[in-house]
Amino acid sequence: MLTELHIQNFAIIDKLDLRFDSGLIILTGETGAGKSIILDAVVMLLGGKADTTFVRTDSDAAFVEAVFQLTGPEKEAVTEVLTREELLDDPNYVVLMREVRKEGRSVARVNGRTVNVGLLKELGALLIDIHGQAEHLSLLDPRAHLGLLDRFAEVDRPLGDYRQSYQSLLGLRRELTELRKAQSDAERRIEMLTYQAEEIEVARLKAGEDEELRKERDRLANAEALAQNAQEALAVLDEGSPEVPAATDLIGQAAQALAALAKIDPEQNELANQAELMLNTISDVVHGLQNYLEEIEFNPKRLDEVEERLDLIHTLTRKYGGNIPAVIAYGTDARKQLETLTGAADRIDELEMQEAKLLEKLAKQGGALSEKRKSAATAMGKGIEAELNDLRMEAARFGVDFQTRPDVNGIPLPDGARIAFGQNGFDRVEFLIAPNPGEGLKPLAKIASGGETSRLMLGLKNVLARADEVPSLIFDEIDQGIGGRVGMVVGQKLWNLSRSHQVFCVTHLPQLAVFGDQHYQVQKLVDKGRTLTRVENLEGESRLLELSQMLGEVGEGTLRSAHELLQSARQMVKTTKK
Secondary structure: EEEEEEEEOOEEEEEEEEOOOOOEEEEOOOOOOOHHHHHHHHHHHOOOOOOOHHHHHOOOEEEEEEEOOOOOOHHHHHHHHHHHHOOOOOOEEEEEEEEEEEEOOOEEEOEEEEOOOHHHHHHHHHHHHEEEOOOOOOOOOHHHHHHHHHHHHHHHHHHHHHHHHHHHHHHHHHHHHHHHHHHHHHHHHHHHHHHHHHHHHHOOOOHHHHHHHHHHHHHOOOHHHHHHHHHHHHHHHHHHHOOOOOHHHHHHHHHHHHHHHHHHHHHHHHHHHHHHHHHHHHHHHHHHHHHHHHOOOOOHHHHHHHHHHHHHHHHHHHHHHHHHHHHHHHHHHHHHHHHHHHOHHHHHHHHHHHHHHHHHHHHHHHHHHHHHHHHHHHHHOOOOOOOOOOOOOOEEEEEEEOOOOEEEEEOOOOOOOEEEOOOEEEEEEEEEOOOOOOOOOOOHHHOOOOHHHHHHHHHHHHOOOOOOOOEEOOOOOOOOOOOOOHHHHHHHHHHHHOOOOOOEEEEEHHHHOOOEEEEEEEEEEEEEOOEEEEEEEOOHHHHHHHHHHHHHOEEEEEEEHHHHHHHHHHHHHHHHHO
16 A cells, blocks of 8 residues: 655645555545645656656656555565566565656656656556546446456456466467468478488588598698608618618617627616617608508599589588588488478378367357356446445446457357457457436446546445455545535445555545545645645544535534534444444
């Protein structure tokens, strides 16, 4: 519920700090005193239009802040939103703020952090329901009627089961659409994928073969130079010439001399061993060169084959990926897509059978949901008519119109017809009213007058009190079109509603105001040439005086009447409590 409201530099309000309790909160005051301005501030706070005309003259910005205590069923929904947006501080409270600056820029905050206005609207819809004289949106907008009826009918579980089936159908139909689209150009797609897969598969690529081929190409292309260099090295090491003995001969002679030396001087064994090792190493090099010379291939044909293979690999990597593993993966994926396309017809048949079964399931679930709604609509109509009877609309009748719309792709009915459906079922619901005897039921939005709409909203709210999760309700001048004769009844019903909700009511009727648990007087005054709005919490004599002024010129008679109204209200409340 709304516990604190702070308004600063908003129109004729310089600074206003209000604290509210639970129950029925009454706001009274002369026309133009600022009651509607307070409501305008609340509307802006909850995401309404932030007009620069709201900024008080000579001020830089208008500021509105509200503190809400979360104690009822709204707590879970609000906490879910705050957690989602990473704005949750205290799970028992939430603070909303809106500021509009004179240059036109507005700022929204939740728990001190800047947010977009859309989030204020989302949270505001969970916290306050505002019903102005021309703004009973939940009643006058037929799109909201189904939600109101569902809350009264308490169909959360069957509606949840239906929605689960509905989401399954949506997923199935998405897959069907994709498969049918794929099938429509299947021949072209199959031809292309077949070419790609076969081109890659025929190549029989192996990871790393391009690197090996490049090495082989380098050897083949430079075979003559490689052989010449190897032969020169071999000649120096092992063949020698008449003028210059081979390195192996010279080192062999040195090794023999050192071996003889070591026999005489054993301390030189290490030198002899090193010479022997050097001779063995050179022998290994000679043997390796001889083998290498035998492997060197002067093969132009093989060189052409290697070049062709490398060109093929280059072409495939350019078309299907940057390297051989990527090309192989592309070919594997192309083959999988081919399997999907060639099996699409079978899958479509399977999904169409599943679709038919889901539609039959939705028809049963939607039918059961519709029956619950129709039963609840009857009970709701009787309850609202009883409320309206108390509000001196004895002959008024209330009804709920149920309609369906044909759709060739819709839910099948037993008679073979098909009807449109959505996530809430297939019912199209609209509230109807016949306010006067002899008139047929007609759409509520077109028939109800201002006063009738106020009473209808009050009646509906009373009937829906337990199902309505919005904790705070604001009724702006609900007494419009209601005389003092009905005022006491309206006041009692507002008081009843305030036992399960926090209810704010702006009124000019003293017969209604006497039921308030809190009574605020809104006054307009002029101080130092500036118009200001002041709000006072009335109790005792000050409240009696305000009620007397609402009845007429203050005097002994109006004071006595005001006192009698208070006593009557207290008696009616006591009777209600019993």
